[in-house]
Each structure stands twice: as structure tokens, then as C-alpha cells.
Amino acid sequence: MTKRRKNKQKSWIDLGHLFRPQASNRYRSKLLHPQSLLILSFLLLAFFSLFNALRFFPSLADKVLGSDSHINVNSLLEKTNEERRKLGVTELVLNKELNQAALAKAQDMFNDQYWAHVAPDGKQAWDFIKEANYVYKYAGENLARDFNNSDEVVEAWMNSPSHYENIANKDFTQMGLAVVTDNLNGFKTTVVVQLFAVPSAVAMKGDNGEKLLLPKAAEAVKNDEINAPLVAGEKNINTDLIFSKLNLTRTFFLVVVLLIVLTLIYDSLIASSRKYQRLVGQNFAHVALLITVAFLLVLFKGGVVLP
Amino acid sequence: MKSFLTKNKLAYLILFVLLILFAFLFTQAWPNKQLQRYIAIIFGVIYFLWGVITHTKSKRINSEIIFEYLSISMLAVLIIVLITL
Numbered sequence: 001m002t003k004r005r006k007n008k009q010k011s012w013i014d015l016g017h018l019f020r021p022q023a024s025n026r027y028r029s030k031l032l033h034p035q036s037l038l039i040l041s042f043l044l045l046a047f048f049s050l051f052n053a054l055r056f057f058p059s060l061a062d063k064v065l066g067s068d069s070h071i072n073v074n075s076l077l078e079k080t081n082e083e084r085r086k087l088g089v090t091e092l093v094l095n096k097e098l099n100q101a102a103l104a105k106a107q108d109m110f111n112d113q114y115w116a117h118v119a120p121d122g123k124q125a126w127d128f129i130k131e132a133n134y135v136y137k138y139a140g141e142n143l144a145r146d147f148n149n150s151d152e153v154v155e156a157w158m159n160s161p162s163h164y165e166n167i168a169n170k171d172f173t174q175m176g177l178a179v180v181t182d183n184l185n186g187f188k189t190t191v192v193v194q195l196f197a198v199p200s201a202v203a204m205k206g207d208n209g210e211k212l213l214l215p216k217a218a219e220a221v222k223n224d225e226i227n228a229p230l231v232a233g234e235k236n237i238n239t240d241l242i243f244s245k246l247n248l249t250r251t252f253f254l255v256v257v258l259l260i261v262l263t264l265i266y267d268s269l270i271a272s273s274r275k276y277q278r279l280v281g282q283n284f285a286h287v288a289l290l291i292t293v294a295f296l297l298v299l300f301k302g303g304v305v306l307p
Numbered sequence: 308m309k310s311f312l313t314k315n316k317l318a319y320l321i322l323f324v325l326l327i328l329f330a331f332l333f334t335q336a337w338p339n340k341q342l343q344r345y346i347a348i349i350f351g352v353i354y355f356l357w358g359v360i361t362h363t364k365s366k367r368i369n370s371e372i373i374f375e376y377l378s379i380s381m382l383a384v385l386i387i388v389l390i391t392l
Contacts, residue, residue, distance in 0.1 A: 048389045280375065292329065
């Protein structure tokens with residue numbers, strides 16, 4: 001037998017040891033042994049850690065990772081108003097100054113590398129609104145990041161009580177929106193800023209003359225000062241899709257889960273066809289669990305909203 | 308495997324109900340990722356206990372099986388926790 005043939009046979013034997021129940025692996029695929037599953041867990045952890053370490057190498061991260069966000073101001077406005085219509089609340093109109101304020105807030109988060117309602121220097125949404133020359137009586141702010149599309153953003157806000165209060169608030173009449181993609185903490189991130197406001201000229205009394213309540217997520221601040229304006233709109237920096245962080249992680253995890261599921265099925269088929277008598281865990285239950293995990297991975301929606 | 312399935316119909320029925328409940332709660336918890344992680348951890352523990360109890364009742368248990376359920380549960384929880392980070 002030639003050396004090459006021997007090597008080929010050895011690799012097949014190793015693969016068999018890993019996947020096929022046989023004497024060498026005590027009639028249970030080696031991949032399904034608890035030790036192998038623990039090693040696999042460490043490999044997943046290592047992959048995830050290495051992947052997150054990419055943030056320390058921005059040039060490499062830019063080559064590998066992209067953003068697959070399809071969020072835009074028009075669809076956000078449309079979707080928000082659709083939700084308000086369902087609630088029987090009047091639609092909001094976009095305001096140029098509020099757009100400028102939202103864009104300034106988004107840019108400030110990227111410039112100072114933070115993700116919060118309050119900037120590290122203490123600056124709040126209301127300060128950006130004032131700087132955009134918008135005179136308001138009450139205002140509110142919703143933030144979101146890492147979503148794939150506008151529908152998901154609004155759906156997430158509707159599922160979060162504090163954000164829902166802003167969207168459903170019947171007293172707000174105007175809105176400002178900004179969608180900005182840039183580098184946040186080492187990863188290309190799409191941030192959405194949604195500002196709500198009532199111009200100060202609008203009477204702040206309800207239909208029965210009662211005082212209007214403030215939304216919880218939005219601290220209301222009385223506006224007295226007027227400052228400098230900013231540019232309006234939507235800003236995307238290099239949004240060419242390579243791999244988004246979520247999709248790359250999800251794909252890798254799915255491959256691992258499917259590999260184990262297929263090994264479990266193969267192990268069961270071989271063991272039952274050869275009538276091996278063995279004392280092992282229930283492959284059928286493991287398959288059911290892992291298929292549920294795979295299902296959740298496929299359906300998993302990314303994105304973060306800031307309470 | 309078939310005989311184990313038929314002998315443990317109730318156990319499998321419970322498992323499937325729990326899996327559906329898990330998937331439902333997990334998707335409903337979105338966008339609260341912290342809650343999603345708690346749900347995954349709780350379900351991981353439940354799956355491990357399900358495996359141990361089912362095998363104990365059928366008197367087909369040893370330390371290797373306990374470790375198998377532990378490692379499968381850990382792997383499933385790890386995947387869900389990492390994806391929500």
C-alpha cells in the first residue's frame with residue numbers, strides 16, 4: 001500500500017471516529033461525547049472573542065465587516081405614523097430643525113463614542129434641539145441601533161414601554177429623524193435618532209383643560225434659549241455590505257448547530273441499523289432542542305433600543 | 308430509540324410543549340436582550356433536568372449521560388447568549 005493511500009485511509013478512519021458510532025468511540029460518535037461538546041463550546045467562545053477583538057484592528061474590521069442596514073427616514077416616518085393611525089392618534093410631521101437636532105445627536109454619539117441618552121459631557125437631546133433653533137414646549141427622544149430595516153426599528157420601539165409612550169403620545173405633533181452609519185466602538189453601526197416635540201406656540205392644555213403628562217422616556221425641559229443651526233438629513237458612511245457582525249456570527253453558529261444535528265441523526269441511524277446496545281442520551285430530544293435553537297438563530301432580530 | 312420514545316410519550320410531550328414555550332417567550336421578549344438571555348438560561352437548566360429525570364425514571368442513567376445533557380444544554384445556552392450580546 002502506498003504512503004498516500006495509507007494517509008487517505010487514516011483520514012477516513014479519523015472522520016469515522018468523529019462521526020460514526022464504532023468500537024473506537026464506544027459506539028457513540030466522538031463529536032457527541034460530552035468532552036467534544038465542551039471543546040466545541042470553547043471553540044464558539046473563542047470565535048466570538050476573536051471576532052469581537054476585530055474592533056481593535058479597525059482597518060481589518062473595515063475589510064471584513066459591513067453594515068446591512070436598510071433604514072431610511074421616509075420609511076421610519078411612514079411606519080411611525082402607521083402605528084399612530086392604528087392608535088387613533090394624529091400623524092406626526094417631519095420638522096427641519098428637529099431633523100438637524102437628531103442628526104447632531106447621532107453625530108455626537110459617533111464623535112464621542114457613546115451610546116446613551118446623555119453624552120459623557122452631560123449634553124442631552126434637549127440641548128441639541130435648542131442648538132437647532134427649535135423652540136419647544138415638551139420633547140422626547142427614542143434611540144435605536146444595529147437594526148436591519150425601518151420596520152424592525154419601529155416594531156422594537158412599540159414593544160418597549162418607554163418608547164411606545166413617545167410614539168403613542170397624542171400631544172406630540174412634530175418629529176425629527178436621523179439615520180447615521182459610522183464606526184461605534186470599533187464596529188460599523190447604524191444609529192437611529194427619533195426626536196418628538198411640541199412647538200412652544202401650541203397650547204399645552206388638553207381638550208378638557210387638564211395639564212398634559214410627560215412621556216416617561218422623555219424628560220421634558222422648558223426651552224428658553226436659541227442657538228446655532230446644524231445640517232439636516234441622513235448620513236451613511238461606507239455602507240457597502242461585506243458581512244454584518246450579526247450575520248457572520250449567526251451563520252457560524254448555525255453551521256455548528258447543523259453539524260451536531262446531522263451527526264445526531266447519523267449516529268441514530270447507524271446505531272439502530274446495526275442494533276448497538278448502548279447507554280447514551282436521547283438523540284431525538286437533542287435534535288429537537290438544537291432545531292429550536294437553529295430556528296431561533298434564523299428568526300433572531302438584532303438591534304438595541306435604549307430604555 | 309423508538310422504544311424509548313414510546314415508553315416516554317408523556318416526557319416527550321412535555322419537552323415539546325416546553326420547546327414551543329421557550330421559542331414563543333424568546334421571540335416575545337425581543338427587543339429586551341437581557342430578558343432573552345434569562346429565558347435561555349432558565350430553559351437550559353430545564354432541559355438538563357428533563358434529561359436527568361427522564362433517564363432516571365426509565366432507569367437508564369449514568370454519569371456519562373448526565374454530562375451529555377449538561378454539555379448539550381450548555382452549548383445551546385451559550386449559542387443563544389452569545390448571539391444576544
